[in-house]
Amino acid sequence: MTTLLIKNGRVVDPKNDVDGVMDVFVENGKIAKIGKNLKEKADKTIDASGLVVTPGLIDIQVHFREPGREDKETLETGSMAALAGGVTSVVTMPNTTPIADNQTVIEFILKRARELDLINIYPAGSITKGENGAMLSEINELKNSGAIAITDDGVDVQHEGVLKRAMEYARTCDMLLMSHCETEELTEGGVMHEGWVSTQLGLPGISAGTEDLAVYKNILLAEETGARLHLLHNSTAGAMREIRAAKKRGAKNISAEVSVQHFALTDEECMGYNTNAKMYPPLRSQDHIDAIIEGIKDDTVDCFTTDHAPHIEPDKIKAFQDAAFGFVGLETSFAVMNTYLVKKKHIDFSKGIEKMTIAPAKIIGVDKGHLSVGADADIAIFDTDKEWIVDAKKFFSKGKNSPFIGKKLTGKAVYTIVGGKIRYSEGEIVRE
C-alpha cells in the first residue's frame, strides 16, 4: 500500500467544478481524499504551495513511431516527453511501420506500454488496411485487441463511398472514427498555408478550402450514418463554421479538436524557409487563428491536442518543399495553451484544463481526466507562472524540431503522477 499527499496546491478539476487551494491524498493509485488541511500520513508528501494541481493531461493525437521508426521516437521516449509536459494519457496514431491495421500491432503497443509503465497509451487502429483508403481494416478485431478508435491520420479517406461504409461499420462496432480532414486533389504539392506568406516565399500553398471541404464531407456522412466522429487538428475558419453549424443542428455524435500550435502561431513562422514550422494542417493566417479562438470560447472546439510528430534531423534540414511535415509538441503543449490562451485572457485556466483532461477523456470514452474520489490518480502539477525558453536540446523526445524553439513560454510541469506513482519530478523521469 503506497500513499501520496499533495499539500497546499491550487487544485483545478473542471469536471467536479473544483478550483481552490487544498490537499489531495492518493492511496493505492486512486484519489482517496480531497480537502483542506488533510491530516493523513503518507509515504511521500509533495509541497505544492504556489503550484497548480490538475488531472493528468490527455492528448488524443500523438505519433510515437514504434513499431518501425524507432530512430524517430519510441513508445519509451514518447512517454518520457509526455511526462515532461504533464501528459499522462495519449492516443497513438496508427501510421507506424507496419500500420496498426491489425491486432498484432495493437497488442504489441499495449504490451510495451505495460512493460514501460510510464503513461497510459491508448493505440488507435487504422480505418483502412495499410491506410490505403480502399479496404476496411478488421475494425472489430482492432477493438477487441484494445484499440480505442480508428483513424487513417496522416492521410484522409478520399473515397466518400469507403468513408461512409467505414462510418457505418464503425457504428456497428461502436468504435470512434477520427478524421484527418484533407482533400488531396486540392492540396497536391502544397507545403504551407496558401496566402501572402506562401506567395512571398514562392512555395506551393495548401488552401483553407481543402480542409473545409473535407470537414464538411465528414460531418455530412457522420450525420447520415450516426457514427461517432472526431475531427482531428482543425485549423481553419471554415472548419469552425461547419462544426458549429453541425452542433447547432444537434449533432451529438461529432467532436472536434484543435492542436495547440494552430491557435498560437501564424504562417509567418515559415519565413526564412523555417522547416520547423512545416506541418499538416499548416500554420494558418491570423484571421483563421481568430476564428479558432472564437471556436474555443463557444465550445465548437472540444479539446486540444499536439499532433506530436517526431522526425529525424535529416528529414528537416532539407529544402522546405522536401522537408517532413510535423514537429514534437508534448513537452510544450501545456505551456502553449497557458501562454497563448490563458495569459492572453482568451479563456480562463479551468476551461483550458477542461479541454486537455475531461473533454478528451469523454471523446475516447475512458474514465480519466478528473480528480473524483476513487478515480485513477493521474495528476499533473504545474508552475503556471514559470517562464522558460524552449530549447530542443532539453527535449526527452527524439524529435528536436519545433516552431516554439527559442520562444518564451509561461508554465511548466513540475510533477507528473500516473496511477499514484510519481513519474516525473522537477525535470527528471522517475522509474522504480
Place this chain on the structure above:
Amino acid sequence: MTADIALRRKPPSEAEEDLNSFRKNRDLSFQDLVSIDQVTQKDLELIYDVARRFRDYRTYKFSFNKGYSQVNAFFEPSTRTSSSFDLAAKQLSMDTAGVSANSSLQKGESYLDTIETIDAYNVKVIVIRSKESGVPEMAARHTQASIVNAGDGWHEHPTQALLDGLTMLDHFGSKDMKGKTVTIVGDITHSRVFGSLVRLLKMLKAEIRVAAPLTLLPKEVEKFGVKTFVNIEEALSSGGGSASGGKGADVVYALRVQSERGANGFIPSLREYSKMFGISRKRLDLASKDAILMHPGPVIRDIDVHSALAAVDEQSHILRQVENGMAVRKALLWLLCDRIDGKTKEFVRK
C-alpha cells in the same frame, strides 16, 4: 577607333583605376544575395554605376578577383544564367567550377551536405540555382562563401531583376521608374523572375500591372502592390479603363509559360494561351508609343511573344537584357569579393 576598342587597349592598372573611380570606395550592405529584399537603394546605385562601366569594357579581363574561386552549383538546367555567371567570374580572373544535379544529389546527398562540401574548398562565391524555393537562403546560413541566388523554385532570381532594372533605367534615362507603368504578362505563380522583378520595381517606384489567367496568379499577389488583370488588352492600354485614367504600358514584360502547365491543367493549351495572352504586334501597339518589350528568356516564339517581335523588332530589348546580365553579374561578383571594408561573413565553420 570606337570607344570600346580604346578601352580594350587600356593597360590593366589604368582600367582598374577607372573602375575604382566609378566605385568610389563604396561597399554593398549584404554578403549574400538571395532576395531583392536585401538590396538597398544605395546598393542599387552602386551596382548600376559599376555595371555600366563594366559594360563599356565588354570582355576585358580584370584582375580584381584574382585568387578567389567560384562554384556554379546549378541543380537545375540553365543556359544563359550559368554561362553568364561563369564568364563574369572569369573576366574578373576568378577560377570557376560547376556542379550539377546529376551527381551527388542523385546519389542521395542532401543539399546542405553538398553545399557544405563546396564551401570547404574555401571558395569565395557559390552561385546556386535550385528547383525548390529557399535553397540559397538555407545555404547562406551554413557557408563562409557568399551565396548568390541564380533562381530558386518559384521564389526569386535577383540578378535577373537587377539586369532588368538596369535595362529599363537606361532606356528611359532616369534614376527610377516613377510615373512609368510596367505590365508583366504570363505565368506569375511559377515565376521566380516575377518574384524578384516585382520587388525591384516596387523599389524603383514603378506602377506595376500583372496580366494572367487566374490559374497562374498566386494568392494575395496584390499585396506586392500590383494591379491584376485577366484581360491583357486592358493591362497594356488604359489600365483598367477610365477609373484609373492610366495610360499605356511603358514596359511590356512577357514571362515564359512552360508547356507542362498545360498538362497540369493551369491552361487548356499553349494555343489558347497564345491567343489570350501572347504578345502580338497588335497588342504591343496598345501600349505606350515608345514602349519596350522585355523577356527573361528563353522565349518560346509565337507562344509568349510573336516571333517577329522577339529579336528583330526595335522595340525588343531581349538581347540588351542579356548583355546587361553580364555587366550586372560582374559588378556583383566584384563587389562581393573585393570589399573595401574587408568584412567577411560572420559564419564560422565547425
